[in-house]
Amino acid sequence: MMLSLRVSALLLAVSATPVAAQDVAPQAEQPAAAAAADDTPPAADAAFTSFIAGLRARAIAEGVKPQTFDRETAGLTFNPRVIRLDRGQPGGTLNAGQPGPMEFASYRRSHVDQAHIDKGRTLYQTLSAQLAGNEARTGVPGKVALSIFGLETGYGVYTGSFDLIRSFATLAYEGRRRALFTAELIATLKLIDRGFTRAEMKGSWAGATGYPQFLPSVYLRLAADGDGDGKADIWTNKADALASIAAYLREAGWKPATPWGVAATIPADFDRSSVRSPLVSPRCPRVHARLSRWLTISEWKAKGVVIAGFPAPADGELARLLEPDGPGMTAYLLTTNYGAILDYNCSNFYAMSVGLLSDAVSR
Incomplete structure (x- = not known):
């Protein structure tokens, strides 16, 4: 299996060994939790402000417009809640090289449940033309891309409400994975230069965004236009999101005409x-x-x-x-x-x- 284009970065984002060290995938962020305000008011931090200012030259050198950097980082503050969430991720270890017992049944009941199945079937019919087109281009069955869409965000119901720029700036400043999060901050600014708004740049606290929960750098690499309107919108357009998921799986080595x-x-x-x-x-x-x-x-x-x-x-x-x-x-x-x-x-x-x-x- 090739190095992940999405998850290796996101796994590094959320902890040293989060889901990777577990067998249980994390629950998708629910609307109420996502919308909750920081429980600790952000404090003015001269060192944080200086750190962000120090990224300006690099961002511009990588293609971000100076006015975009200045506008989107003006008044930016550190988000302590993001750091608490980051440090609170579960870890895990092997016991003599072997994992412990596995119990999938209860997880399956709550994720491959009738609600997910019924809504998936409806979308499978509604989006059949787009899904068939994606499969013809990528070899990835539409039902697989659709299921990822369903499990990542409840078919688009909950996608996260954290401001990506603030989250990435906070995580980059904190320093444990500075190179990763600095790159994602710059990628987010590039998306704004492409015409997406700051309001659209919302996601999980770790920076996964849109219906597929891509990191911004993954969007820049792989986002696909699923409906032919000339724009790859993974935040509000289901056809584009599904085409982008299919593009990801193709890049990850999906073999056509082969069951999972x-x-x-x-x-x-x-x-x-x-x-x-x-x-x-x-x-x-x-x-x-x-x-x-x-x-x-x-x-x-x-x-x-x-x-x-x-x-x-x-x-x-x-x-x-x-x-x-x-x-x-x-x-x-x-x-x-x-x-x-x-x-x-x-x-x-x-x-x-x-x-x-x-x-x-x-x-």
């Missing part, structure tokens, strides 16, 4: 140690430690694994085994396309939910 995975039944006497991966992922190792080594579908069948879902990957397709609710429960054989979903958000719970929701909305 399929349900399977594991024999009672199956030797799991025989398929344990000897590799340690350099990114979100706890997530990847739950996945087996790669075998072809034919090789899995030869080990007694029975395909229990549809459509099944071709016999020659490589897949990894995951048992999200432990031995004796439904298992899944996961293709490289599951890896592309993990690239979007490195959480097995999240990636499983995307795959299962996509299957449900297309039925």
Whole structure:
């Protein structure tokens, strides 16, 4: 799996090892929480103001208009709430190189629920032409992009209300990931130079914005015009957001005409140690430690694994085994396309939910 264009940056944004060290994807920011005012009034900070002023030359050298930088940073203040949220992110470690037990069922009930399925099915029909066009261009099924849209923001219901410029400036000044957040601050200013307004530049406290919850730098790389109006608007335009998600997954290595995975039944006497991966992922190792080594579908069948879902990957397709609710429960054989979903958000719970929701909305 290639280095994430969205999530590796966002994972670094929210903590050293947040979702990557967990298996549970974070809950999307809800409207009430997003709209809450800072509980500590921002204080005048001469050092913060000096730091921001010191970024002016770099921003201009990278193409930001001087008047844009001056206007959008005038009166900018430090946001202590962003730092509290950043430092409050969960972490996690491996135990002797192996993660603990996994319980996906309750997460699935709240994310692949009837509300998500029903709304997804409605949009799947309403946006069928755009979704088909995206798939023709990228190879990414519309149902998969739609499911990411649903899980990221509730199909656009909650996208975050933090001012991106203030959040990025605060996180850059705080310093733990200064290079990342300085680059995202400059990218946000470039979006304003492109005609988007400061009011549109809202998102999560960590800077994920719009329907797909992209970082601004990812927008600059990958945002796509889904309806042919000459503008890629991921904040209010569902067609553009879905086209952009599809573009992301294509860049992450999505293989056309290949399922993300399929349900399977594991024999009672199956030797799991025989398929344990000897590799340690350099990114979100706890997530990847739950996945087996790669075998072809034919090789899995030869080990007694029975395909229990549809459509099944071709016999020659490589897949990894995951048992999200432990031995004796439904298992899944996961293709490289599951890896592309993990690239979007490195959480097995999240990636499983995307795959299962996509299957449900297309039925």
